[in-house]
Amino acid sequence: MKIEEANKLLAEADLLVTESEVTAAIKRVAEEITVRLKDSNPLLLCVMNGGLIFGGHLLTRLHFPLEFEYIHATRYGNDTKGLDLNWIVKPKSQLHGRSVLLLDDILDEGITLAAIADYCRSQGASVVLMAALVEKLHLRKVTPGMRADFTGIEVGDRFLFGFGLDYKGYWRNAPGIYAVKGK
Numbered sequence: 588m589k590i591e592e593a594n595k596l597l598a599e600a601d602l603l604v605t606e607s608e609v610t611a612a613i614k615r616v617a618e619e620i621t622v623r624l625k626d627s628n629p630l631l632l633c634v635m636n637g638g639l640i641f642g643g644h645l646l647t648r649l650h651f652p653l654e655f656e657y658i659h660a661t662r663y664g665n666d667t668k669g670l671d672l673n674w675i676v677k678p679k680s681q682l683h684g685r686s687v688l689l690l691d692d693i694l695d696e697g698i699t700l701a702a703i704a705d706y707c708r709s710q711g712a713s714v715v716l717m718a719a720l721v722e723k724l725h726l727r728k729v730t731p732g733m734r735a736d737f738t739g740i741e742v743g744d745r746f747l748f749g750f751g752l753d754y755k756g757y758w759r760n761a762p763g764i765y766a767v768k769g770k
Contacts, residue, residue: 593757596767600748604740604764609720609750612739613641616718617648619737620688623716625651629686632678634703635659637692640751640759641720641739645690656680660703672702683711692751694719694738697729720751721764746770 588596604612633642635657646655659675687707691700694717704715718737725744742764748754749761758765 588755588757596748596754597758597761597765599768600765601745601768602763603742603745603747603766606750606762609740609763610644613644613720614648616720616737616739617645620645620718621649621651623736624653624686624688627686627714628652628654629688630654630656630678630680630682631688631690632703632707633657634689634691634699635676636661636759637751637753638690638720641692641718642690645718654680658703660699672699678707678710681710682707684713685711686714687712687716689715689717691717692720693747694722694733694735696727697733700735701729701733721747723747740764742766 631642631646631653633639633655636659656678657676658678661673661675689700689703694700700717704717707715716736719735720739722735722738722741723744724741745766746754747764747766748758749763749765751759752764753759754767
């Protein structure tokens, strides 16, 4: 994508959720996670690259002992269509007997998060929970009725970017949640 195209994309996009609304949603999710996990010594796994911004903002609001790692599994790369799951970095910590919380930018169809959760369970995690900054509301989930355990923002079925979500590798750094015009 050329710089002109990237700038036009943002200029024409619909701002769905402002930065302050995103911050308020992350604060609420942190409170929910604290209630559920504060006494469980959890391992938080940030799904790269999308979960980085959400995870960073969330971690500073979790005031209890936890361990943190990143993992990198992707179906998209810099494309807009998902392919097979590609593991770039698997968890390094032992998962056996642990409460694991997956942190990701979005729960769309759930294929990537479901595969990562299955991997964690296969490694003996006692509990695997999911936290997503954004959850798309549609009926194409990999498992009917699939939901994140902790969700910051619910949106309709549009192509999103900003606050960790990207469009062809660009605009993860946009301060709110935007929808591509016409998509």
